[in-house]
């Protein structure tokens with residue numbers, strides 16, 4: 460997983476604004492509260508999946524927030540206040556991890572290869588960068604599809620495993636902010652990462668910096684605006700703070716990407732509440 464450096468001033472500002480509904484962190488329109496942390500914790504304790512374990516971690520470590528807010532303009536849902544960098548670092552070191560992920564390697568490689576084959580009419584090869592590459596499966600998939608493939612990931616253990624399993628690729632243990640290669644990339648791949656990011660505007664600034672003009676950015680993330688999302692937001696299985704801290708819509712991502720140097724994204728049809736998009740760097 461990929462963590463961002465978190466600004467201490469932002470933490471302090473968030474902590475002081477707990478009684479006021481904040482503006483949308485992406486489009487700055489007004490927001491409304493759609494659920495509380497307490498409501499979520501009560502629900503999560505009753506389900507038999509990962510949410511039960513994450514909510515137990517939150518209770519044990521006194522990780523909390525006020526509420527979920529939804530933007531009245533772009534539909535972005537986020538938690539407020541956002542967790543501090545320190546809170547997230549502790550969470551990822553002590554809770555998160557590769558949790559059985561290694562066993563899914565062959566399946567994940569096959570899935571990414573299929574995705575890249577579908578993108579071939581837009582991008583046929585060149586340089587590929589996976590943001591938050593974990594054990595490197597998608598990087599290896601890109602190599603098998605003809606790319607010169609690189610992966611970055613904050614978890615140094617995951618990067619060590621990736622290097623040893625897939626030595627023909629490039630891997631670096633780094634945050635996106637600290638990654639300053641001497642080239643840009645034809646295709647950035649960012650699968651199930653943006654929902655973990657506390658400052659999405661800064662994150663997309665870095666995605667734009669790393670994408671070659673005329674190159675492409677591919678993103679997948681849960682779709683908060685999908686017709687099959689549960690009506691009561693806190694019951695949606697993708698709601699698992701502090702692992703996920705924002706839930707995008709087509710409109711929120713369109714707005715975010717076009718504000719940061721990308722053309723209007725192309726969204727692929729998904730029957731499940733998941734966004735898959737491709738955006739060209741201007």
Ligand SMILES: [Zn+2]
Nearest residue numbers: 483486530533
């Ligand atoms: Zn908004």
